[in-house]
Amino acid sequence: MFEILEKKQMAQGTVCMFRLKAPRIARKTRPGQFVILRANERGERIPLTVAETHPEQGWIRIYFQVVGKTTAMLARMAPGEIIQDVIGPLGVPTHVDKVGTVICVGGGLGVAVIYPITRAFFDAGNHVIAIIGARTKELLILEQEMNSVCHELHVTTDDGSYGRHGFVTDVLKELLEQRKDVGMVMGIGPVPMMRFLCKTTQPFGVKTMVSLNPIMVDGTGMCGACRVRVGGQTRFCCVHGPDFDGHQVDFEELSKRLMMYVPQERESYQRFQAEVAGGSSR
Ligand SMILES: Cc1cc2nc3c(=O)[nH]c(=O)nc-3n(C[C@H](O)[C@H](O)[C@H](O)COP(=O)(O)OP(=O)(O)OC[C@H]3O[C@@H](n4cnc5c(N)ncnc54)[C@H](O)[C@@H]3O)c2cc1C
Ligand code: FES
DSSP states (O other): OEEEEEEEEETTTTEEEEEEEOHHHHHHOOTTOEEEEESSTTOOEEEEEEEEEETTTTEEEEEEEOOSHHHHHHHTOOTTOEESEEEEEESOOOOOOOOSEEEEEEETTHHHHHHHHHHHHHHTTOEEEEEEEESSGGGOOOHHHHHTTOSEEEEEETTSSSSEESOHHHHHHHHHHHOSOEEEEEEESSHHHHHHHHHHHGGGTOOEEEEOOOOOSSSSSSSOTTEEEETTEEEEHHHHOSEEEGGGBOHHHHHHHHTTTHHHHHHHHHHHHHHHHTTOOO
16 A cells, blocks of 8 residues: 655645655665556556655655646645555666766756765765756755755756756856866756757767656556667667666657647646546546
8 A cells, every 4th residue: 555654745836745655665766766656546657756765664755746637636635645556666777886076967856856866876975066957946846955965066047036047057068168077967857958968968078867758658668658769779768768878869759759648638637627626536
């Protein structure tokens, strides 16, 4: 039984944190891995990254952005309620080596995904620089947590309401110009951000990894829904990823595939909102 032990809403209610009872998943999950969950017996399966685990106490922490029907449905659930299925850990753990200086870049909800990875690079003895950003101050998440797992933290907001005015990639470019010791950049966020991040690092020849978020269904490499082209080869993000060499990813195709079901997703969300307004939501 996957009980919600704690719930917190943040970023003006657009992001939600759940601490979930899941002892076996907590024991096995490594940074970079994710779970696929289903809120109830009629629910859709959605992948969410495991941001933190507590193997001794048997819980995992997940953060999700409310973007459509399932995430909106989850955001209405309360501590004590049960999530029907949580399958995991899935995906290949992030490869964490001692490479010297690592820059971890998180945009928007991507900060929640990069948080456990940043901690892993920090624990492995690297000099870790983190850059996190959001559209505006109120949407910035996990600043304190990120600060505790890096040596240097830079914060940006698109509108200049907090930290440095601009994009995470502006700071990244400056750092790459100033420092010659950067062994690796890891970037996670919306697809356009990851695409631009890879363009930024390419002229510097710095290894750049991104964690991709294609549509997933089974999470076991059998349905083909999550296929992405990396270095001209078809890869299944759920079993070969989610981390890939960003300079090899076909972002054009990834963006197109993410748009494939937008009309259906919009219709499903609207129907759900109408049901909620009418008093039935499952
Ligand atoms: C490996 C991986 C890890 C992820 N980790 C997180 C996380 O930690 N926090 C978080 O907020 N989001 C994460 N996502 C994205 C998350 O799965 C989607 O936001 C969620 O599925 C949206 O569901 P929905 O029904 O609310 O929205 P919908 O209306 O169904 O979709 C809204 C958008 O979400 C994406 N999406 C929809 N269904 C899926 C699906 N089955 N798989 C992947 N993307 C989908 C599409 O881009 C779509 O346009 C992750 C995705 C992947 C692949
Ligand atoms: S989600 Fe089905 S193959 Fe990856």
